[in-house]
Amino acid sequence: MATPSHSTPNLSDLDERSRMIFREIVEAYLDTGDPVGSRTLSQRQGVGLSPASIRNTMSDLAAIGLLTAPHQSAGRLPTHAGLRLFVDGLLQVGEPAEQDRQTIESSIAGSQRQVRDVLAEASSALAGLAGGAGLVTSPSREIALKHVEFVPVSAHEALAILVGEDGSVENRMMVAPAGLPASTLIEAGNYLSARLKGRTLKQASEEIRQELAQRKAALDEAASGLVEKGLAEWSGGEDRALIIRGQAQLLDNIAAAEDLERVRMLFDEMERKEGLISLLDKARDAEGVRLFIGAENPLFSLSGSSVIVAPYMDSERRIIGALGVIGPTRLNYARVIPMVDYTARVVGRLLEKPGN
Structure with a gap:
């Protein structure tokens, strides 16, 4: 772990x-x-x-x-x-109990479900079994690209057309310097097409940035600026969904006023969608389960909660999202850690099915 x-x-x-x-x-x-x-x-x-x-x-x-x-x-x-x-x-972590595995399988493994349904059921299942709140991020859309083209729209705008190897087409509006000639748009598009072909933005962006910084790219200043602006905007342009289930679980068995206040702070912290997505994405830095206790994660330093997260993968073993549980520090770690790991494996397996 x-x-x-x-x-x-x-x-x-x-x-x-x-x-x-x-x-x-x-x-x-x-x-x-x-x-x-x-x-x-x-x-x-x-x-x-x-x-x-x-x-x-x-x-x-x-x-x-x-x-x-x-x-x-x-x-x-x-x-x-x-x-x-x-x-x-000191903790002995094994495989999840048979009953927990059956509950996870039966909750998530409905036939012909859409991705959103699979993820929502995974979040609900984790919340119910762990006694905390279940969290799941939607898959990041990292498609290998085939072609990039810039088309002038107005004096200050250009349309970036990103064509994926799977045939998908994504259009993104960009602010462009006034008076940018068509030749610069073509030059920037050709440059990106050559370096992104067969690769995702994430895979190629750092290499492209280094090449631009070292002035190894055969681009004029205007085209370099357009490429850099595109990479900066596109890298943060994903619309990631965050599915949270089971917040009410956190209110169960509260005996003291300070515990209630801690849960209230936790609810406030859970409102920060970007922070939660960033936390779950940390699971993508390492294979397997990650555990954050209290102040080990700044997002939950006030409530002192524990967070257990694991990545899930696509059919090519690429990490595309993450799921987990937030709860009090007295979570049953021996049970919840393998449960989160198993749920991630089930979600990855289901997303490999045709139709998802």
């Missing part, structure tokens, strides 16, 4: 007793969501230590940033750094 960079104590920094007590506290917290006291911990099966011995170890774990004591409570909770250490070093 790919994870963001972080600095926490290593498991090798903990002796056997500290490691055992730390694991017991985190598992008890994930079960109940409540602070864990030394007396309660001493009564757990297999612990075999006195409350006084446990308190001493808990103080040591708090001193190195793995535990915290909320509101002068006698109990302790794992910090976000503690949860990260637990997930990375």
Whole structure:
């Protein structure tokens, strides 16, 4: 599982007793969501230590940033750094349970569904199973191009015509310098056609920018400017849909006013569509599941939520979108991580079918 960079104590920094007590506290917290006291911990099966011995170890774990004591409570909770250490070093992640797999399959795998239906059902299924909110981004439209042409529309505008190898045609309006001659439009179109043929904008844009910056392209200044402007506008021109389901799940089992306030902040954070899409797109940087706990992702630093995301792929094994779950830090990570990964695989498989 790919994870963001972080600095926490290593498991090798903990002796056997500290490691055992730390694991017991985190598992008890994930079960109940409540602070864990030394007396309660001493009564757990297999612990075999006195409350006084446990308190001493808990103080040591708090001193190195793995535990915290909320509101002068006698109990302790794992910090976000503690949860990260637990997930990375102590959590056993396997395949999703058979019942979860069946639920995911039956929820998403309807016959002849459109892409939007598949994604919406995936978001709903994740929300229902994980007890958080489900998130899915629509596929990015990265089509290999065959031809690019610029056509003058007015004194200040040009129409960019992008022809895909699949026969699709996309027209995009651009602001062009006044008095730009037709020869410059032709020159810029020919240049882009030659370098984009058989490649997506994403695949070729960096190479083209470097060539322009190093003045290796046989283009005059006006044509270079038009190409640079086109790449800048087109790279941010995708209209990506974000599907969120299950926000109400986050309101369940709220016992304290501060928890309600945290959920309210989370709802505010979830209103930032571009930030959420950017977060989900981080899953495209690495194969497999990514996990962000609390402040590891600035978007959710206020609510301190956990986000688990995974990419889904097309029939050519290209990552085209991502899905995931947002919830409290006490998510059942052992269950949700493989669930998110499996859902991404199911969505990718369904999008390979004809008609989607």
